[in-house]
Amino acid sequence: MSKNPLNDLGESLGDYLREQRTSAQLSLRQLSELAGVSNPYLSQIERGLKRPSAEILQQLAKGLEVSAESLYVRAGILDAETAHPTSDALDVRRAVAEDPVLTARQKKTLLDIYASYVEDDSRQ
């Protein structure tokens, strides 16, 4: 149906990036300069036409002063789903769940990441 293979993730990442960029009062070229990428490429990322590598995401995160992980999650390359929560340290989970400013989606993201950390720790 869609000839564009990266609709879902690409767009949500792109939207988020553009949102962050504009709210930071940066032009495409300014951010591209900060992040060390070309401005047309950044434009394409923001419109969901290209999906940036993790390296590029890290650069962009630095330029925008947001966490690289948050971009990774948005880009779908950090996901943390394997998790079956262990029964350990419920404080973080509860604090996240009860936080009034987070959206349900954001809560899920945080909980997933947290779960992956806990699982990882017990694994190795």
Place this chain on the structure above:
Amino acid sequence: MSKNPLNDLGESLGDYLREQRTSAQLSLRQLSELAGVSNPYLSQIERGLKRPSAEILQQLAKGLEVSAESLYVRAGILDAETAHPTSDALDVRRAVAEDPVLTARQKKTLLDIYASYVEDDSRQ
């Protein structure tokens, strides 16, 4: 000197991967099957000839049952240095900060993501 552009990171990642694979008693093909990549490509990754994308790294991590994050670090695409958190909504922050099973780095990651959510929310 070296005609190979990705010596440092590529090799340390490759060495680590091969180490993990062999100690897990897996052949190239077995792991490539588990991770959903081709076996020649995995071979090249392990020898530092190719540098895998974050997606591939995630798959490999899953197959080896190690954390994706550890591979990202080895691949040089996760580094964790960025942020300066804002001062808002202390509950989640405190719960994360005081969690005993999280590493300092993981705490930082979670706090960064949380900060980006909160910042994003108050921004717009």
Place this chain on the structure above:
DNA sequence: GCATTCTGCTAACTGAAGCAAGCACAATGG
């Protein structure tokens, strides 16, 4: 009115990620 300088976007190219097919060598075993 026209030049400058922003803004974002398009087009065409380069280089490398990742693939399928297949090779060379050991070890088994009929």
Place this chain on the structure above:
DNA sequence: CCATTGTGCTTGCTTCAGTTAGCAGAATGC
């Protein structure tokens, strides 16, 4: 002694991330 099946590696090929060069429109100023 040769077929089979395992190991890892090499060779081309396709696809796409990321590039440079340049276009179209809005805002400034001479």
